[in-house]
Amino acid sequence: MKPEIVIYCCANFSAVSEEDAEKIIPEDHAVLRISRLPCSGRTDVLYLLRSIEAGATMTMIVGCPEGQCQFVEGNLRARMRVRYANRLLAEAGLGEDRIQMVNIAPGDGIAFAAALRNVVARAREIGPL
Amino acid sequence: MRSTSKALSAAEKILASRERMIAQYPPLSGVKVEEEGGCGVTGFACSIPVGGKHIFEPSRQMHNRGNGKGGGIAAVGFVPEALGVSQEILDSHYMLQIALIDPEDQAAAKAVESEFIHPWLDIARSEKIPTVADYRDIPGLDVRPPDVMRYFVRVKKDVLKDFTVKNHFENLKPGRAEDEFMSQNAFKLNTRFYSTLGDKKAFVMSHGKNMMILKIVGYAELVASYYQLEEFKSHIWIAHQRYPTKGRVWHPGGAHPFSGMHEALVHNGDFANYHSVCEYLKQQNFFPLFHTDTEASVLMLDLLNRVHEYPLEYIIEALAPTTEADFDQLPSDKQKIYRAIQAAHIHGSPDGPWFFIIARNDPYQKMFQLIGITDTAMLRPQVFALQDGEVQIGLVCSEKQAIDATLDSLAKEDPRFCPVCDRYWNARGGSHTDGGTFVFTVKPENGVMRLSCSDKFGNVKAISGNQKICDATAPISVPSQEAEITRTLNQLLDQCRAEEMFSYLAENIPIWDYNTFRWVCAEIVRVAAGSDTCKATAIEVLTLLNDRRFFTGDKKRAWVLWIIRGSLREIFGAVPGFDRASGGRYRYIDFKTRNLLRAPEANEEILVVYTREFEPEGEDCDARLLCEAYFLGWKRFIVYGYRGQRFTGNGFGPATQAVRIDVYGSSGDYLASGIDGMAIYVHGNAQDQLGQIMKDGKLAVFGDVGQTFMYGAKGGEVYVMGNAAGRPLINAVGRPRVVINGTALDYLAESFMAGDPHNGGGFVILNGMTLSDDGSLKELPTPYPGSNLFSLASGGAIFARDPHCTLIEDQLNGGEFAEFTDADWNLILPYLKENERLFGISIEKDILCVNGRPRKPSEVYRKVKAVPLTVLNGAPKQPNPVMAADI
Amino acid sequence: MKAEIKRTASRFRHTIGKYRVQRGKQCKSCAGCVVTCPHGVHFKAGTRMGTPRDYLCVGPEVCRSKNCFCVEKCPNSALNVVINPQIKALGDFRWTADLLMSTWYQAETGRLPDVDMEYRTGNSGGGFDKLRFRFPEKPPQVIPAEDIDTSIELNKRGDKSHRITIGIPLYQGGMSFGSVSDSTMVSRARAAMLWDTFGCTGEGGYPEFLYPFDRQMITQVATGLFGVKEETIQRVRIVEFKYAQGAKPGLGGHLLGDKVTERVAKMREAVQGSALFSPFPFHSVYSVEDHKKHVDWIKAINPKVLVSVKVSTPADVDMVAIGSYYAGAHIVHLDGSYGGTGAAPDIAKKNIAMPIEYAIPKVHRFLVEEGVRDKVTLIASGGIRTAHDVLKAIALGADGVVEGTAGMVALECTRCSSCESGRGCPRGIATTDPELAEFITVDWGAQRVYNLYASWRSQIVGVLQQLGMRSIRELVGRTDCLRHLDYN
């Protein structure tokens, strides 16, 4: 079974399309769903949990490098929330790293590809809920 | 696919011929250059030819509908001698009239003749139309009118033959080829000397048979003065006051009337789709050269009439299609034909406001016609009138006072004309009832010219009965019943028993002859001079005679009214002015003595104002004088002698409960607008914008009311004896309570917002009845013929007297029929009682009586109340359709 | 109330500014930044530092160059300044975030902001936004500011009606009772009075609380004729016929039943809860001669009144204008299609009638050709957002302008466009909801609008100085003082 990955991107990555992602991860390897947010700091613990609940194997949040957030500390808050959400999942016994936060400079396609591959690989390891 | 029939129809041949002409004389395609807001139009047709001076006064009456930047007149049906030709030539020859814009430009005059007249036309007679020596001698004429050359012509035989052959016109009906030649010749002339030139030189004013057009830069009546037409006689006259919004005009090319072939058309309006109408014409090889919508209109008429030979009814349908509920009410075979006409001609039918008056000669059917056509929404004012008798006259005007002025003018010269008409009415545009059109046709009947009137569908509008007319010039002699009458009169007058006296007179008028009646009135006038109490009673009696309907026996009601009104004028005129000593209650004032106005002294109570000479608006209008008088302490007014002066009762400000104004004559627009407490009695028809924003008070109209009656009114008690025109009570709020005994054209109580009638709100009682000349009341076929009743109303109610349930749901949009309850009856009863008192319309004998049988109120009245419309419920829940700056 | 500029801060805790200043947890409340910043961004609230007033921040570049950049001076690196990402969500093509923020600033302080913001033009890509002034390199003469006259004449016909001069070349657009809160109406009226200009009742009647401003009020006669009485027409010195409104030209409107509160109903003499309609056209005016009659009617009620005819901008706007003049109007008021209003169909705002920038020169030129330009006062509205728009409108040919939306923005409208939904304006301006309307007090509102006009006036004076003109009247029709970015 293909893992399903939900990717939340900060608006600075809004140029990233499904097609781009699919070039990195062939369609038959994983289902990728991308949601662009105004800032990675927009992520809400609820979002993260709901997407896992709705069947995503893993969730990946892409934020700007620390210190470069247009809202100053949105990416830091995102990281905090990811940590909290993972803790909740862990407490529920659903794994502890289903939600991953990465900080990538806008336009750094190589880093994005690497991060995405990592997440997919991890997703294949842990499998769906 | 394409119909390949070799035999082209006559119309197709003419269209093809015009196509060739246009290739030869390509017109400049242009946008509409002559924007105009509106204007005043007037016209009349008469069974006898009458002088041009009679169009003078009505034109003058409409100065405030024009601005002196363009005026024109047209006439149809002449006396041959006046033109220096024989009847035969008048009938057979084209009257080609060419305007030479710069009379000094002899070269142009020559060129016109050598290019467009001499080579083609045989001239039976030609002349320069005589004018006064110097246009500057005519006050108000600032631009020299063009010289107009008149030629009585026929197309040369060989020229016509050549033209016929070249265009395959052999099978055209007789005369049609020659008509087309004249039409093309005029087109070429106008292209060559007018439309393609920056400096316009000459144009064809008209070229029809037995008809002509003259126009100038100035007021229309100055045409008659300048071209010396005062005594020049004709059966039909029409005039147009133009209001071009463009200020600098130096030639009358854009002025009305415009001509097609044998017709002249004046127009009040402004097409919303001029461009696409021109595209339609262009596809039929007709091109406007003066770029006005009036010209486009007359071209359309010429195309449909002359080229396609449509009957008049279908021409009207093509111009003013019958739609919505009116279409549904047509017979099915008519629907089929109209549907076909609409599909073919919709792109050529004008939208927006328009009102045409057409004067035409039909040389083929040997008749003259005056036609008035109104647009389907009746966006321009129009009044029709008809007088029957030894001579007959039909009139159509923008405003009623123009009709009065015409008749006044005629009656002064010829006693066979009565200054009051037998009938006045409005047309309902695009309707299934009259089609918005009336046609006055003058043609010989048993050797005499007779005028008849019919509507779009050919239904004849006739004046019933064979009543006698009055010879107003005859001296009054003492009647044989003198003693008896005098005794009764004196007795009733002395005891101020006006109502009884009215009954006595009404009973006797059918028996008396004109002389006796005139003598009686003269007696009343004489006695009235005796004391203020007699005067009051005399005024009351004569006013009742003027206001009420009663049987007049063998006398025409119009003449009886004229006698009554004359007597009233005499009484009013005899009231002492401020320059005379008097201890009485009445004081007289007129324009000349207006500066003598002062506060009322001693017994003075009633100010009688002769309004004739006052300006219709502005600082010197009578309405201002009334305000001044009121601020000085006057409360009671009798105003008479109106000829359309406006704003009566305006400007008094709030809380005027003690004021009463009695209005006689042709009162004007905006009467009673904004009144707050006072009472106004209009003893005759009233005009447009009556009672606009009226707040409180009482208004009684002993006749009809015009457009947008009580627009935005907030309250008041109003009684109308006759009909209301379009959009009565639109946007009225608060608590207006209105009785209309007749009907309304359309859009009655649109957006009525008058709350709950049972809780202080307003309502309209619509009785749907008409008073016939003998004083009896008749039901109209329906209380409301319009398609839109109570449209989008949110409050108030309509109580329609509709015993036969002719009103249908489809007429309502925002209203619904509701049960007529006892509470409703109790609510409206006091108003019906006052209505009975004012107009003599009996609740018992008239209102609650159907086909001679008494009925219960709930069987007679239907109630329409407001329903909350879904479209108006609450605020829409909507997302935010905003636009982002950075997309 | 003495007329002077007084600093009048926002009603809200935070004013949106161009920069976002973030104070981190590292802050030790040493208050060094309070000293560093000359713009008053930082302040101490008790023992702790207050949340920075970041709308006053002029940005890193300026501060760095003046050596007063708090971020660099903070000993604890607790401060951070970035461009405020929120302003992306603020504003639109016509009213950009910069325009909104600079207008708020002017309303607060009565002067232009120090912050680098485009306060003159929007971003609509045409019209005013592409016009610029063409200043002589050296003004022909140096004119002291106090010698410059910004007043205009409203009765140029020279007839027997009132002679009225207003101190600044603008008056206020009508906002009806019921469409805005009472305090908004009074605030605006008071500001108008202080500047010796006019407010306008709108079409919803003449509420009693405006009676003290009678001499400086225009009352409107609009197609619904609501609340129009002889009494109200006699009360004022100027009556305005509203034939059309630029933002919904040719369209009528309706006030939904639930907006017809007891008070609104009383004012319009209608019944509470029943919907109120204004028809599209004036049904008593279908032609120019009807229009003349209509004007005559008002003069019959109040012979000395000035008549203003407010029209939209159709293709034949020049004909409409001259027709109005011949009908006896003193003021022809052109309302362009891009102006504001309570609520209007988007389709109408965008598509019907021409922008005011085309209409002004068209009408001006036509009136000149007809030889009557100096007999009529030409007023423009519909998209006048800034002092520079005022000046450009006048240079294109208007005598003055009518202000509407800018005054609303001064009262902190964000142009969220939700004037009519639900309970009305969430910012308490265009609402009849008593709870929402409480947000605004008259003193506050009047001062904000006063301040805005003060700032506008000083900008107008400044431009006139640069052009070497002594009076705003000299600028009328001086298109040679303008250039257009698309042409040469």
Add this chain to the structure above:
Amino acid sequence: MPKKYHIKPTPTAPRFMPVGRSGIIDWEEDCLKCTTCVKKRCLYDVYKNRAYDSQTLEDSIDYQCKNCFSCIQNCPRGVLSKTINPEFLRMGDAYWKPDIIHNTWFQAETGKIPVSGAGYRGPFSGPGFDAMWTDMSEIVRPTRDGIHGREYISTGIDVGRKQRYLKFDASGNVLLEMPPLVEIPLPVIFNVLPFGNLGQGILLSMAEAARQIGSLMYVTPATYGAFLKPFKDHLIPLLPVEGLDLDAEILEGVKMVELLYAPDVLACIQQLKLRSPQLVVSVRLPLDPKARTIAADLAHAGVEVIHLFADYRGNEFVEGDAPRFVKDALREIHLHLVNVSVRDQITLIVSGGIALAEHLPKAIICGADGAAVDLPLLIALECRVCKRCVAGKSCPVSLQNIDPEYGGKRLVNLMCSWWSQLIELMGAMGIRDVRRVRGEAGRAMFFEDLERDTFGALFSNR
């Protein structure tokens, strides 16, 4: 006004959370937990109603927030901030902008005219239809008051061949047989959709809406199926000339048919007319530089209806050069047909790039009798113009599963709103019949003209 002229809307909520414009950011960690939290004071209760749809990954607050900034400005700790949702900005393409999509969704949901306060917010002018303003009547002419049916404004058109003039017999009856006409109450026909998963649901939704408002829809042999039979009165089969089968089931009982233009189209029309004289036959002609001549030839040859189609962004089909926009190409063809005196005899339908209600009267002013509408129908059914389906991918709003009853309502709502807006614009122009709007350039203003006459005259020669 008779009720038969009304179109009735039914509020129909979207199946999926729409993509919103707003992007609220909430640093709730800093919240002071005030008792009168700004979130509670939101006038629109967007916080109270906040929901997250994990299916579409949409947050309801983005769609519901009205951008008043009150919460942002009033929170004591400033925990809230907002910007724009990047998902919103990504919707559609350069022509089908997010605002158009939003606007269409609103209308399909409510059937109402989009209304907003505080004036116009868009650019001064723009390309295509945005370079054109419609006129209004004022003082010299009244506007007309058609909204809510206060006054009857006709929006119906006749599709078919019109006669140049009629002939009557002596008793006034029409002499010649009238060519067949199909009457539609709104100058709109549902076009073939440019893309999208055209399952039965969508076709049935369109057919249902066409039936309800009395209009027509095109259908191709590829998508036709027996399920559409009950709607035959409202179908226009769109067929190629080549291999035309007169007995094809798709032709059974229809009132109108359209043929793809080919040089031998006339012969084909003749066959069809021979078989069913009451059939209205239209020719679909690509809008390209040759269209003008071909259209005139077809009109002269007696063709009843010509459907000029541009691409779905309203551009003409032309190699290389910058294509003209549909309004300009259409205007030229219309004027040419007027010049050769055939315009009034044919019906001209136009399609391509008709995206908003205002495009309808604008296209009609430029010379069309009516328009065929495509993509807005799909958007009304919640399409986001993501074009995933073009690449064969799944539809984010499952258009393939749409319920025809639901879809029909959404489409009727959209048409109701367009109808009301058409009436508003016509009312402002002062015109009471949409057929009279056709070619009426006097009731429009074109950007090029105004710019040239105004600023061009003032500034170009300096």
